[in-house]
Amino acid sequence: MAALTPVVTNPQGYELPAEQRRVLRWMLYVGYAALTAGVFHGLANALSYARISILGWFPGLTTYYQGLTAHGVANVLIFTFSFANGFLPLMTARALSRPLDRRWLWSSFGALVVGNVLVIYAVVSNQASILYTSYAPLQAHWSYYLGLVLVVVSTWLALGGMLIDLRGWRREHRGARIPLLAYISVTSYLMWFLASLPVAVSFLVFLLPWSLGLRAQVDPLLTRTLFWFTGHAIVYAWLLPAYVSWYALIPRQVDGRLISDSYTRVVWILFLLLSIPTGIHHQYTDPGISTHLKALHGVLTFGIFFPSLATAFSVMAALEIGARRRGGTGLLGWIRRIPWGDPSVAAQLLAMLTFVLGGATGLINASYTMNQVIHNTTWVPGHFHMTVGTAVALTLMGVAYWLIPYLTGRGLFSRRLALASSWVYAIGILIFARGMISGGLHGMPRRTFMAEATYDNPAWRLPGILTGIGGTLMFVGVMLFFLVIGLTIVAGRRGAAPADIPVSETLTAPSRTGWEPWLDRLGWWFAAAVLLILIAYGPFFLTYEPAAVSPGFKLF
C-alpha cells in the first residue's frame, strides 16, 4: 500500500506570524459580519412571500428593493469573498509553511475595507437599489460601482500574495509536487481571477464612467452579458473554498482519508477550465444572443456538472473511511459513526446533503428549453439558497467553529448552541426551498415585493407560507451562529483552541513521474482556460455590434 501523504508540506505544524494571523482574522470577521447583517433582509424577503411586511421595523430602510440589494451584496459578495480572502491565503501559507507577503496581505485587506465603506454608503443612502446583478440601465451612485471594483481588486491582491508565496516555495523545492492544500487554494482563486475580468471591464469601462456622467449611454445587453460572463463562474468562486474544506480538511475531522491526490487536482483543473465558458445559460431567455451559442453553453454547463459528481464520490468515500475506522459497520450503518456531535462536521455534512438537491435543481436550470418554465421565478432563489445559501454558507459557518478558535486561541463557546444553529438552519432551508421551488413552478416571480403585489395566484399561497417559515428558521440559525462566534471571540476559554488546522492525508501519493506532474503546470492550464473562453464567447463578441442606447434610470 502506498504511503499516506499529508496535504501540507509540514504536518508537524506551522504558525503564521501573529500580525498576519490578525489581518486574516479580521478579513474573516468582515465576512461573518456581512453574513449576519445580510440575513436581516433575508428574513423580510422570505416573510414578504408569506404576504407579511416587516419593513417598517427596519430603521433606515426606505424600500424593499433597497433591502434586497443589501441582502444580495452582503451575503453573496462581501461574505463569500471576505471569507475566501482570509481562508485561501491562510491555507496556502499553512500548506507551504511560509509566511505571506505582508504588503500584499495588507493592501488586500485595505481594498476590502475601503470597498465595503463605499458600497455600504451607496446602499444605505438608497442610491444603489439596483440589486447585486447591477443590470443597466438602472443606474447606481458611482460609489457603489467603485466599491465593488475595490472588493474584486482585494481578491486579486489576495491571489497575488498566494502566488508570490507559491513561487518562493517552488524555487526552494525544485521538482517537488505542490502540496495539495496549496494547489487547490491557489487554483480556486486563479479561476476566479480569470472569471472576474469581464465584470471588471463592465464596471470600469462602462458603468462607472456612465454613473459619473463621463459616458452618456451604455448598451444594456453588452453589460449584462459581461456580468454573466463572470456570473456563472462566480458561483464556483463561492463554492471552491467550501470544497477546499470538504476535500482537504473534513477527512481529518472525521478520521478519514482523502482518496486520491491526482484525482483532486483533476477536479480543480476541470473547474478552472469549465467554470467560465458556461455563463450564457443564465441568458437563455435573453434576446440578441443566438440560440446556437446558448446551446453550446448549455452543453458545457452539463460538463461542469462532472467535477461535482466526482466530488460527491470523493467526499463520501472520505466520510465512509473515517466512519469505518471509528467502528462503523453495515451498508449504511457507518453513517451513524461519523462524528455528528462535532459542530464543525455536522454543519458541513448538512451542507453537503442540501447540496445534492441544489445540484439537481441546478441541472434543471441549465436544461436549455426547460429553463423557460422556471427562469426568474422563485425556483431560482430556491435553488441557489441550497447551493451558495447552504452548501457554501453552512460550510463556512462550520469552518468557523474550528477556524475562529484556531485564530483567536479561544475555545468554541458552546458546542450545543453551534449544533443547534446548523440543524435549525438546515431544517429551515429545506422548508424554504420547498416553498420557493413549488411556487416557482407556478410562476411566482423572484425579486418581487409580493407582500404588496397587485396580482396574485392561489397556487402561491402555501409556497409563500413555507418560504416565510423556512426563511425565519434560517434567520434564527444565523443569529445563533453569530451568538456562538461572538461569544467565542470575547468569552471563549483561553487555550482550549486547536493548535493547527485539520490536516488530512491522501491514500495515494502524488506521483513525480508520468503525466501527473503536468497537473502542477498551472500557467499552461490557465492558458487552456483562456482558449476555451475564446471559443465559447468569441462568436458573441465577434458578431455583436454594441450600441450605446440607454441613459441611466434611477427608479428607486
Place this chain on the structure above:
Amino acid sequence: MKVHTYEKGFLAVGILVLLACLAALLYATAGAGIHLPGRAGRIDPKQVYRTPPFDRPGVREVAPGRYEAVIVGQTWIFNPPEIRVPAGAEVIFTATTVDVIHGFNVEGTRLNMMLIPGQISRNSYRFDDPGEYLIICHEYCGLGHHTMAGKVVVEPAGGS
C-alpha cells in the same frame, strides 16, 4: 492515477445520466419544436413607438390561424395591458422595452423572455386551453416592479 472500481462505476452512471438529459433536450428542441428566443433584431429604445410593428401595439392576424401580439414593456405596465387570442392558434409574441430591463413571463406556460433595451424579443406559443393567463414582469425594474402585470385572454376557438 489509480481510480477505484466503484468510482469508475459511479462516474460512468453519472455521465450516462447527463447524456440522457442532453438527449431529451435535443428531442425537445429538434423533435418537439420548443425553442428559445434568439436574435430577432435591434431597435432604438427611444424610437420604439415610431418603429413598426411597435407603433401599433396589440394583436393582429398575420395569416389564417396565425397571430402576432406586439407588446411594449415600460415602467410599470405592459402596453397593451390585455390581449385576446383564440385557443389553438399560433401566436407570435414580439416585444421590447422603452426604458429599463423588464421580464415577460406568462404563467402556466413556457413563454418566458427578457425585454432588454435595444433588443427585440420574439417567441411563439399556442394556447390550447381557453382562460385568463397573467403576464408577469419578473425582472426588477424599479419601485413599482411588483405592480407590473398584464393579461392574456384565450377565447374558445370559433367563439367570435
